[in-house]
Amino acid sequence: MKKVEAIIRHERFEEVKKALSEIGIRGITITDVKGCGRQGGYSETYRGHKMIIALRPKLKMELVAKDASVDEIVRTIRLTAKTGEVGDGKIFVLPVDDAVSIRSGDQGPEAL
Amino acid sequence: MHVNTGDTAFILISAALVLFMTPGLALFYGGMTRSKNVLGTIMQSFFAIAVVSIIWALVGFSLAFGPDKWHIIGSLKYIGLQGIGQAPLAAYAATIPALAFMIYQGMFAVITPALITGAFAERMKFSAFLIFIIFWSILVYAPIAHWVWGVGGWIRNLGALDFAGGTVVHISSGAAALVAAMIIGKRKGLNSQSWPPHNLTMTLTGAAILWFGWFGFNAGSALTSGGLAASAFVTTHLAASAAALSWVAAEWIRDGEPTTLGAASGAVAGLVAITPAAGFVSPMAAILIGLGAGVICYLAVGLKWRFGYDDSLDVVGVHFAGGTFGALATGLLAQKAINSAGANGLFYGNAAQLGIQAIAVVAVILYSFVVSYILLKLIDAFIGLRVSEKDEIIGLDLSQHSEVGYSLTE
DSSP states (O other): OEEEEEEEOGGGHHHHHHHHHHTTOOOOEEEEEEEOSTTOOEEEEETTEEEEEOOEEEEEEEEEEOGGGHHHHHHHHHHHHOOSSTTOOEEEEEEOOOOBOTTTOOBGGGGO | OOOOHHHHHHHHHHHHHHHHHHHHHHHHHHTTSOGGGHHHHHHHHHHHHHHHHHHIIIIIHHHHHSSEETTTEEOGGGGGGTTOSSSOBTTTBTTSOHHHHHHHHHHHHHHHHHHHTTTTTTTBOHHHHHHHHHHHIIIIIHHHHHHHHSTTOHHHHHTOOOSSOIIIIIIHHHHHHHHHHHHHOOOTTTTTSOOOOSOHHHHHHHHHHHHHHHHHHHHGGGOSSSHHHHHHHHHHHHHHHHHHHHHHHHHHHHHSSOOHHHHHHHHHHHHHHHTTTTTTSOHHHHHHHHHHHHHHHHHHTTHHHHHTOOOTTOHIIIIIHHHHHHHHHHHHHOOTTTOTTSOOOGGGTOTHHHHHHHHHHHHHHHHHHHHHHHHHHHHHHHTOSBOOHHHHHHOHHHHHHSOOSOOSOO
């Protein structure tokens, strides 16, 4: 089992979710996150005073999948989350030791 | 002396409207702070209602509106509201119960120190804040209210015009705000970090409540329900609208975008500036005052960055600058044709009025500045004004009140 963590743009999420659903992935957890990267910060102006905001809002998407389907998932996310501009995000793949379904008690890949 | 029921109903409703401004101010200020200080900021305004109302009933009203002593202070004749009952106080408002006049004025006493809290937001100890507003209400607000509005007060005797509190409320609090920001010092990390307002929807809601309540503040200051109240109501609304327009126009030209905080700040700046003039000027003059206030206050909020004082929420830029502009503009645009109890301003052939207004402005600035300075220095020496560095980092909500404004759990 592998965990796929993707940092993506908020506005691409619906497309990504639709594409993942089409390849049979239904279990996704998302979090609003802030971070910095090559895209850099941006400015906000309050009462004429410009503030540099270093951290941009992004969406973190997490899912755990069987080893065999990881390549297809990563490719799907990459293609649907891409705009071609700096700031499209990153995808990370991590090993997962175990998984347990809280309702049924299933363990390992069966729990997914 | 007969109590007029229409006047009484109007003044009691106006008193409630002015009361509502203080929680409105709490939201206006609270939204502009960081989320860890939202309750600490709201509490300083909200609790001012409780503290200052009691002080006002015990001694404040008597010092402000008691029989004159030496043209500078009221006597203690009305201490603990002795003699203030259902019959009118003829010298001030002959058609409403003295109690209605007292509680209406009390709401002004409440909001004035609450205005100052924006200058030292996010770093003052709650205990130091309490001591400050108790003594400030007695030593600064009550004497200035007596000078300007009290029968026999020396500024009133000069003939200065202040319909609803340009000097008494806005200049006095604005001058104290400048001193407070200077004495308490900058918030830790101000120059190296960016702290955008944490909830501008709250700030906009607060500005709307302030605008609504201001009708009680200004129209109610007619102290009768009739033509003059209607006149002040209209000038108040037009000045707020004009100032929201001009602030947003100014920032759109200079910064590139029209902002909601600019619209809210502009409206408040216009309300501040029209306060001394509300019952003395025409609707078109009110629009001029509003247009001027929006631009002047927009420029004035930038001064803190140039001079290096941390007036966190721009009390100086809005109330000090707007109040001063409004008090002087009253000396230009006032007309006896609007209010026969008033005076003509410079534009209506009475150049002396502008000088009288200027004397009132300077006197109130100096007095509030000096007494606030001494008071804050004494409190600092005895108990310290400022929270510890650790408490400042934690935030006022947790460190002063053991609460948080927002919780993520159910």
